[in-house]
Amino acid sequence: METDCTRDDLPVNGVTAALPFGTRLLHIGPHKTGTTAVQGSLFAAKDQLPEHGVVFPAHSRHPMEAALAACARPAMMGDTAPTERHWTRLLEQVGAVGAKTAVISSEFFADAEDDDTIARIVGQLGGEPVHVLVTLRPLVRIMPSQWQQYVQNGLRMGYEDWLTHMLRKAPYEQPTPSFWRRHRHDRLVGRWVRAVGPRRVTVVVVDDRDRSALLRTFEQLLGLPENLLQRVPDAANRSLTLAETEMLRNLNKEFRGNGLPDELYSKLVRNGAVKHMKNACSPSPEDVKILTPEWAVEAAAAIGAEMTRNIGDTGVRIIGDPGLLSAVPRTAALEGVPAPRISPEVAARALYGALAAAAGSPVRHTSPAKARTVHQTSSKELMRVLGHRCLKKLRRR
Known part of the structure; x- marks a missing residue:
């Protein structure tokens, strides 16, 4: 009979114990x-x-703030800085689990830099x-997705x-x-092995090739009934197309060039x-991917x-085919890559999303009118004034 002390052995008969x-x-x-899906x-x-x-x-x-606080990492650009209270509250919730199994999931735990933190x-x-x-996942599949996220x-x-x-x-850091x-x-694996052992x-x-396999693995590791965990559609987590990313990248240049506050970028x-663009617009087959x-x-x-x-040499348990991590994807040869062009619908959705976010914190014009008119003010100065007004309202809220 299988006992608790043997339940973390290697997979048995092709099934993960x-x-x-x-x-x-x-x-x-x-x-x-696959963290968001999990x-x-x-x-x-x-x-259940x-x-x-x-x-x-x-x-x-996703308890992102708790993980960031635990790893002493900053928030995303313009977001509110996480505090130790975020992490303490998650620890209290884990402590209340008692004898049951607890699952804590955040990709930001991978950002822990040193052995002492881990x-x-x-x-x-x-x-x-x-x-x-x-x-x-294979590094070659991670790179384009991670770039557009940056x-x-x-x-x-x-x-x-x-x-x-x-x-x-x-040194490949910037x-x-x-x-x-x-x-x-x-x-990454080595840092955590030093903390808990292989x-x-x-x-x-x-x-x-099998998007459900990861959830089935979690079910087996946790002793859950098969198919209890189901994929939850999340359009907001999709990757941007090349055109969408390039539009945003150029907006980032304008944003930084005009010295607008980070909080405004976040909101x-x-x-x-x-x-809003990701939620409202689904990529079509004609959209150019990040190649x-x-x-x-x-x-x-x-x-x-x-x-x-190197991971194999650590002695950790590996589930799945390690060969996939170095496989070179086979793609059809392309005769020139078309220039990315953002569709009018996508541009309109993005603009509407920004306007809707701004409307959520309308600026009240309570100060006396300036001597200059809008037409007498440079666009750069107008953008800076708008940014600081919105930031002031955000801070009031």
């Missing part, structure tokens, strides 16, 4: 590895999980019961230029130092224009092969 009851399963991502499905099944001995202790789908997080979550789960957070650098910095310009902290996956780390290789751009040049694909595949070997 469940973790011991009372485990604190810490899913650390990293980014762009978090959405767990949160949707939150009320306890009858199977599992709890998802969070008030929202050891503190593990200790505060209970120490011995903590089991770390890392989900991985653009959504204010990046102004084009894709190929960014790839050059990440792959060819040592302009996005978080990229290799998250996606040098062998070092037997308490599981790596799941995500197979993009009007990321949570206004971009959010990675062949030199970068080959470099990413080579790094993926090296990382796979």
Whole structure:
């Protein structure tokens, strides 16, 4: 008969054996590895999980602020800075789980930089019961998705230029130092192995050909009935097309060039224009995707092969096909890539999203009129005045 002490052994007969009851399963991502799908499905099944001995202790789908606070990382551009209270509240919710299994999931745990921070997080979550789960996808698939996400957070650098910095310009840290902290996956796994040991780390290789496989793996690890976890549609989490990303990247240049406040970017751009555009517009087959040049694909595949070997040497449990992490995708040859062009509908949706966000905090004109008229003021100065007025209203709220 199987006992709790053997439930975290290697997969049995092709089925992943469940973790011991009372485990604190810490899913650390990293980014762009199916984290949103997992978090959405767990949160949707939150009320059903306890009858199977599992709890998802969070008030929202993704306890991002708690993870950022735990890792001492800053918020996204313009967002409110996380506080220690966010992390303390999540710890209190985990503590209230008792003997049941708790699942904590945030890709921002992958941003923990040093061994001391990781050891503190593990200790505060209970120490011995903590089991770390890392989900991985091929680096070549992560790069375009991560670049457009950086653009959504204010990046102004084009894709190929960014790839050059990440792959060819040592020490490969600028302009996005978080990229290799998250996606040098062998070092990421190694940092957490040093905290909990290899037997308490599981790596799941995500197979993009079977989108339900990741949820089935979570069910098996948690001892849940098959198909309890279901995908939850989330248009707001889709990646931007090349045209949408380029539109936003050029807007970022204008935004920075006019010295507007970060808080305005968070409200009007990321949570206004971009959010509404993603929710209201679905990419069509004609939309140009973000294409990675062949030199970068080959470099990413080579790094993926090296990382796979190093992860294997750590002795952690690996679920899935590690060979996928260094596979080179086969794509049809293209006779020239068409220039990305944003459709009028997408542009209108984005503009409406920004206007709707601005309307949520209307500016009251209580100050006396200036001597100059609008037509006598430069557009740069008008943008700066508008930005500071909106920021002032945001701070009042």
